Amino acid sequence: MTKRERILGWAFIVCVLALAPLFITSNRWIDFLELTLFVAVLGQGWNVLGGYGGQYSFGHAVFFGTGAYIQALLQYKLGWSPWLTLWFAISGTTAVAAMIGYLSFRYGLRGSYFALITLAFAEAFHVVSRSWSSFTEGGQGVQLTLNQDPALALATFQFSFGGPFMKAYGFYYTILAILMISYAATWWMEHSRFGAQLVAVRENEDAAEALGVNAFLVKMRAICLSAAITASGGVYYVQKFLFVEPGIAYGTAKSVEALFAPIIGGLGTVLGPLIGSFFIHGVGEIAKEAIHGVFGDRPGVDLILFGIILVLILAFAPRGLVGILERVWIRLKARGDA
Amino acid sequence: MLDVRAMSKSFGGLKAVSEASLTVSEGNIVSLIGPNGAGKTTLFALISGFLKPDSGAVTFNDAGITGQRPHQICHQGLVRTFQVVQPFAGLTVRENIAVGAHTRIAGRAAALAAAGEIAQLVGMGTQLDQSAGALTIAGRKRLELARALATGPRLLLLDEVMAGLNATEIADLVTVVRKIRDSGVTIFLIEHVMQAVMSLSDYTYVLNHGAMIAEGQPSQVTKDPNVIEAYLGHGAAKRLLEMEAGADA
Numbered sequence: 001m002t003k004r005e006r007i008l009g010w011a012f013i014v015c016v017l018a019l020a021p022l023f024i025t026s027n028r029w030i031d032f033l034e035l036t037l038f039v040a041v042l043g044q045g046w047n048v049l050g051g052y053g054g055q056y057s058f059g060h061a062v063f064f065g066t067g068a069y070i071q072a073l074l075q076y077k078l079g080w081s082p083w084l085t086l087w088f089a090i091s092g093t094t095a096v097a098a099m100i101g102y103l104s105f106r107y108g109l110r111g112s113y114f115a116l117i118t119l120a121f122a123e124a125f126h127v128v129s130r131s132w133s134s135f136t137e138g139g140q141g142v143q144l145t146l147n148q149d150p151a152l153a154l155a156t157f158q159f160s161f162g163g164p165f166m167k168a169y170g171f172y173y174t175i176l177a178i179l180m181i182s183y184a185a186t187w188w189m190e191h192s193r194f195g196a197q198l199v200a201v202r203e204n205e206d207a208a209e210a211l212g213v214n215a216f217l218v219k220m221r222a223i224c225l226s227a228a229i230t231a232s233g234g235v236y237y238v239q240k241f242l243f244v245e246p247g248i249a250y251g252t253a254k255s256v257e258a259l260f261a262p263i264i265g266g267l268g269t270v271l272g273p274l275i276g277s278f279f280i281h282g283v284g285e286i287a288k289e290a291i292h293g294v295f296g297d298r299p300g301v302d303l304i305l306f307g308i309i310l311v312l313i314l315a316f317a318p319r320g321l322v323g324i325l326e327r328v329w330i331r332l333k334a335r336g337d338a
Numbered sequence: 339m340l341d342v343r344a345m346s347k348s349f350g351g352l353k354a355v356s357e358a359s360l361t362v363s364e365g366n367i368v369s370l371i372g373p374n375g376a377g378k379t380t381l382f383a384l385i386s387g388f389l390k391p392d393s394g395a396v397t398f399n400d401a402g403i404t405g406q407r408p409h410q411i412c413h414q415g416l417v418r419t420f421q422v423v424q425p426f427a428g429l430t431v432r433e434n435i436a437v438g439a440h441t442r443i444a445g446r447a448a449a450l451a452a453a454g455e456i457a458q459l460v461g462m463g464t465q466l467d468q469s470a471g472a473l474t475i476a477g478r479k480r481l482e483l484a485r486a487l488a489t490g491p492r493l494l495l496l497d498e499v500m501a502g503l504n505a506t507e508i509a510d511l512v513t514v515v516r517k518i519r520d521s522g523v524t525i526f527l528i529e530h531v532m533q534a535v536m537s538l539s540d541y542t543y544v545l546n547h548g549a550m551i552a553e554g555q556p557s558q559v560t561k562d563p564n565v566i567e568a569y570l571g572h573g574a575a576k577r578l579l580e581m582e583a584g585a586d587a
Contacts, residue, residue, distance in 0.1 A: 191446050192446060193440045193444050193445075193446060193449070196433070196436060196437055196440055196446065196449070197437065197440060199426070199428075199429065199433075200426055200429075200437040202428075203425075203426035203427060203428055203429060204424045204425070204426055204427075206388070206408075206420075206424060207420065207424035207425075207426065207485075208426075208437065209388075209407070209408040209409050209412075210386065210388075210408050210409075210412065210417060210418055210419075210420070210424075210486075211409075211412060211417065211437050211438045211441060211485055211486070211488075211489055212409050212412035212413050212417070212438070212440075212441035212489050213409055213437065213440075213441075214407070214409045215409070
C-alpha cells in the first residue's frame with residue numbers, strides 16, 4: 001500500500017469512529033463500540049511490546065490493573081481529582097513496567113521464559129491486591145462515589161449525570177481519544193529509529209546488538225510505552241465503572257484479551273489491534289447468538305470458537321487480518337489497473 | 339588499530355582460544371585462517387564483545403574494549419558479520435541495512451536513503467525492496483556485509499563472507515571488499531576460500547587448536563611447515579617437500 005492510501009485509510013477510519021454516534025442511537029451498539037475500542041487500546045499496548053518487539057507477555061493485566069488501582073485508590077483514599085490521578089496512574093504503571101522489564105531483560109529472559117515471568121507478576125499482584133486489604137480494600141474492591149451533580153460531571157470525570165450528550169457519548173469519546181493518542185504514538189514509534197531497532201531486536205537480537213543496537217534499552221523503552229498505553233485503558237475503566245477489584249484488575253481475562261486482538265488483527269501493525277478487536281467482538285457477538293440458537297445456553301462454546309479461530313490465523317495467516325486485507329487490496333488494485 | 343593480547347577462552351574443559359595475540363594496522367586487509375574448529379569465530383566473538391574472555395585484552399584505537407557489550411564496541415567503529423548469516427528475515431533488504439545505518443543516523447528517512455547507497459556499493463541496488471528472508475545465500479552474505487558497512491565502521495570483521503559462493507560470486511565480492519578497504523575501512527577477515535585470502539590479504543594469521551601457529555605475508559604463511567601440517571596432518575610438510583624435490587629432479 002502506498003503512503004497516500006494509508007493516510008486516506010486512516011482518515012476514513014477516524015471519521016467513521018468520530019461520527020458513529022450520529023448514526024447509532026441504540027445504547028447497546030454504543031456500548032459495543034466502546035468495549036471494542038477499549039480492547040483495541042489494551043491490544044495496542046500489548047502490540048507495542050509483543051507485536052513490534054517480539055516479547056510475548058501473558059500478564060499484561062498487571063499494567064491494566066495497576067493503572068486502574070492507582071486511579072481508583074488515589075481518588076478513594078486521598079480524594080484527588082481524577083484528572084490529576086490519571087497522570088500518576090500512567091507514570092506509576094510505567095515505573096512498575098520498568099521494574100518488571102529490568103528484572104526480565106537484565107537476565108536475558110526471552111520467549112516462553114518472559115511469558116511465564118509476566119504471568120507470574122500478574123498473579124503476584126493479583127494475590128497482593130486481594131490480601132493486603134488495609135491498602136487495597138481486598139476482595140471487595142474499591143468503589144468510588146458516584147457524582148450526582150451535573151455541574152461537576154466534567155470535573156469528576158464522571159458522565160452519567162452530565163448533559164444528554166455527555167451522558168450518552170462522554171465515555172465513547174474518552175476511549176476514542178485514548179485510542180487515537182495511543183495509535184498515533186505507535187505510528188510515531190513505527191516510523192522512528194526506536195521502532196526500527198525494536199523490530200530488529202524481534203527479528204534477531206544478536207544481529208541487532210552487532211549493529212549497535214542496545215537491545216536491553218530498546219526493550220525497556222518498549223515495555224514502558226506498552227505499559228503506559230495499557231494503564232490508560234485502566235484509567236478509562238475505573239472512570240466508567242467507578243469500581244475495581246482484584247479479579248477484574250489482575251485476572252487473566254484482560255491479559256488474554258490484550259493479546260488476542262493484535263494476534264488476530266496483525267502483529268506489529270498499527271491497525272492490527274483495532275481490526276482484531278472488531279473481529280473478536282463483532283464475530284463474537286454474532287457467534288454467541290448463533291451458538292445460542294443451535295446449542296442453547298452453553299456458556300464457553302464461543303471461547304472454543306475463539307480458540308479455533310486463533311489456531312487457524314496462526315497457522316494460515318501469520319500476518320493476521322491486516323495481512324489478508326492487504327493481499328485482497330493489492331489483488332483488487334491489480335485487477336483495476338488491468 | 340586493533341591489538342589483541344594473550345586472549346584465552348575455555349568452554350568447560352575445551353580451550354577454544356589460548357594465549358592468542360594479533361595486531362591489525364590501519365588501512366590493511368588482514369586475514370585469519372586455520373582448520374575447522376581452530377577457534378577463529380570464537381576469537382571474533384571475543385573481540386566484538388559477544389563473549390567475555392577468561393584472560394587477555396583487546397585494544398581498539400588505543401582504547402581498551404575488553405568486556406564491553408557488542409553495541410558499545412560497534413559505536414566505537416568495530417563491527418562484525420556472522421558466519422551463519424543472521425538476516426532480519428521479516429524485513430526488506432533496505433530496512434535491514436537501515437538498522438545498521440541508524441547507528442550514526444537518527445532520522446528514519448535519512449537512514450533508509452543511506453541504506454540505498456550502501457546497497458549500491460555492495461551490488462544489491464536492485465534487491466532493495468525484496469524480503470531478506472527470500473534472498474539466496476550469496477544475497478544474504480552481501481546483506482551481512484552491507485548492514486555492517488552501514489554502521490560506518492573503521493574496522494570490519496568479516497566472518498567467512500565468501501563461504502558457499504561460486505567462483506563468479508567470489509570474484510565479485512573480492513572486488514567489493516577491496517573497494518571497501520580503498521574507501522578507508524580496515525578489514526580483518528576469516529576465510530577458507532584461499533583464492534580470496536591470497537589475493538586480498540596484506541598479512542595473515544594462522545590459528546590452530548586455539549593458538550597462533552604462524553603469521554606473515556600470505557605467500558610465506560602457506561609455505562610454513564607448521565601450517566601445512568595443521569591442515570594436512572602430521573608429516574605432510576615433509577612429504578610435500580619430497581614430492582617437490584622429486585618433481586624438480
